[in-house]
Amino acid sequence: MKVYKNLARIGAAALAMSAFAVQASAYTDYIVKLDALTGPTPSIVDLGSHSPVITDNDSLVPVRPLAEGAGMTASWDQPTQTATMTLYSCAWADNNVERYASKLMDKVNTYGLDVSAYSITADFKLNDNTATLKYNYKDADGDIVSIGKKVEVEEAATLVNDSTLMVPLKSSMEMFGLDVDVDNSEMSAEISIPDYVKTPSDMAFIADKEPEPTAAPVAHSVEVTSPDQGVNMDPALGTYLGRFMITHYCTCSTCNGGWGANTAWAGRINPGTTIAVDPTVIPKLATVYIEGYGYRVAEDCGGAIKGHHIDMAVSSHSEAMSLGVVYRDVYLCD
Secondary structure (H helix, E strand, O other): OOOOOOOOOOOOOOOOOOOOOOOOOOOOEEEEEEEEEOOOOOOOOOOOOOOOOOOOEEEEEEEEHHHHOOOEEEEEEEOOOEEEEEOOOOOOOOOOOHHHHHHHHHHHOOOOOOEEEEEEEEEEOOOOOOEEEEEEEOOOOEEEEEEEEEEEEOEEEEEEEOOEEEEEOOOOOOHOOOOOEOOOOOOOEEEEEOOOOOOOOOOOEEEOOOEEEOOOOOOOOOOOOOOOOOOOOHHHHEEEEEEEEEEEEEHHHOOOOOOOOOOOOOOOOOOOOOEEEOOOOOOOOOOOEEEEEEEEEEEOOOOOOOOOEEEEEEHHHHHHHHHOOOOEEEEOOO
């Protein structure tokens, strides 16, 4: 650890927590050190007038100064009460942490998709101990493809009395793959880029929108996403499920491994009919209508098929490769 001589004095702030009980520190000094994240030398985060809140498991700090100090950006979405921290990926950036993000994203399994690294985001919903981690890639059309997962955090994001949003220091930085060394007895924390690149496990495709509840129950308990403006909402098409990433596969060993021409639930693959789905999103053997393709049946599944992702059976490997990846609106037929 490096010794920092220039310590920043942080004025005491009255922390009235909203819907969140926490034991605040009796001290007013807290130093967040950055080990050359954004430049060649160490630095200290300027937390302004907001003293961190020390808890048993983590320290809550204001999100914007933390993000900006660490070479990230922070934004707030009022309707969903969600703060997003964003770390952009750039292999040739002057910013050390952006170069590290590029290394992280290069190691993630993108399932053979032709995509380029764009950003890593962490979403923190107010008073929620579950955050969402996303590795965001751009495809050839400029659309975002997100691979990620839900992450349990030690402390929920909360507001202090002047409407400043506070997020957990250790949990938030670790979501971006950074090392965090906290010493509450010394009222300090140090954030650094690890020597080894290690990406999170158990990540899967994440839809660009979170499911929203509908006024009436949906058949098979399928959750429905709110449609974008311009989506065809003709009830004859069925219940709108959202915009899905569509990939293509055939019965060859490259596409379907040892399964060959067999499906998981309906005998043999029928090109033009069979699709592989995530059964937690589309029920097995359900019929769906896919924009631009017509009606298909959920007869198969696969380890790489997660969330809003459909793998469509076609007649040959060359056809599967030529069709590539597209994005289409999908409807569940009753």
